[in-house]
Amino acid sequence: MISHTRHGELPAIRITAPDGAQATIALYGAHLLSWKTPDGKERLFLSACSPMDGSAAIRGGVPVIFPQFSTRGDGQRHGVARLSHWRLGASGSAEDGVYAEFELTQADVPAPLAAGWPHDFALRLRFALQGNALHMRFNVRNTGADSFSFASALHTYYAAGDFLKTTLQGLEQGKIAFGPPLDNIYAAPAELELRTADSQLQLRQQGFTEWVVWNPGAENAAKLTDMADHEWREFLCIEPARVDKQELKAGAEWTGHHTITVAG
Numbered sequence: 001m002i003s004h005t006r007h008g009e010l011p012a013i014r015i016t017a018p019d020g021a022q023a024t025i026a027l028y029g030a031h032l033l034s035w036k037t038p039d040g041k042e043r044l045f046l047s048a049c050s051p052m053d054g055s056a057a058i059r060g061g062v063p064v065i066f067p068q069f070s071t072r073g074d075g076q077r078h079g080v081a082r083l084s085h086w087r088l089g090a091s092g093s094a095e096d097g098v099y100a101e102f103e104l105t106q107a108d109v110p111a112p113l114a115a116g117w118p119h120d121f122a123l124r125l126r127f128a129l130q131g132n133a134l135h136m137r138f139n140v141r142n143t144g145a146d147s148f149s150f151a152s153a154l155h156t157y158y159a160a161g162d163f164l165k166t167t168l169q170g171l172e173q174g175k176i177a178f179g180p181p182l183d184n185i186y187a188a189p190a191e192l193e194l195r196t197a198d199s200q201l202q203l204r205q206q207g208f209t210e211w212v213v214w215n216p217g218a219e220n221a222a223k224l225t226d227m228a229d230h231e232w233r234e235f236l237c238i239e240p241a242r243v244d245k246q247e248l249k250a251g252a253e254w255t256g257h258h259t260i261t262v263a264g
């Protein structure tokens, strides 16, 4: 079932699966704010200090990064998609569960931001919920007459319980046990295993080229106005990404998949 709701001042869409799984997506950024598995447990971190009025990017959940990753370029930091109001597209039931799609084109991007990246594009982000799995499918189409280059990421903030008790397995570097702050880019195997203080999750990607792993630690978190000082310990970001801009020819499209399954 799909219903309209609000989160703070932001209009949002709620997906509720027959098994009780639930996701809430703000139209601002097509930003996944909350994902609850059928047991009612929240799987994503969302900062209590995040702006929720469309004046700035939301801190937590799953920000959509497009067309620039971080400061890798002279455009808007982490791109314009997380700062634009998307539209609800198709929704319903499919093989992979109850789903809703969100759409954004160049015409939807606020003028000052659009001026910084003047290309014709169409984005479609689909969220599907079934049992303990969440599937995100991100599609980028070049609708213009010239090629453009873009980077992207699904900047997932996991509710880790306790960052310091979290481990990640599957990277060629071996098992990572977290401690000091980190902001690392790794080559992207298809699958990772994340163990938080109380859960085990499988993270799968297809189409992306890197995993970015980030936690600011206490000192850097204290400098962030949209994060409470203690919150750094509650989350870990693991982002399937395409950190460097790669070309997309006129008329071509690219699709990235990100599936998270709670295994225990």
Ligand SMILES: O=P(O)(O)OC[C@H]1O[C@@H](O)[C@H](O)[C@@H](O)[C@@H]1O
Residues within 6 Å of the ligand: 057, 070, 077, 078, 155, 183, 184, 212, 214, 239
């Ligand atoms: O504060 P922002 O713009 O949401 O970015 C958060 C972090 O996002 C991560 O993806 C980057 O690797 C970090 O360098 C960055 O600090």
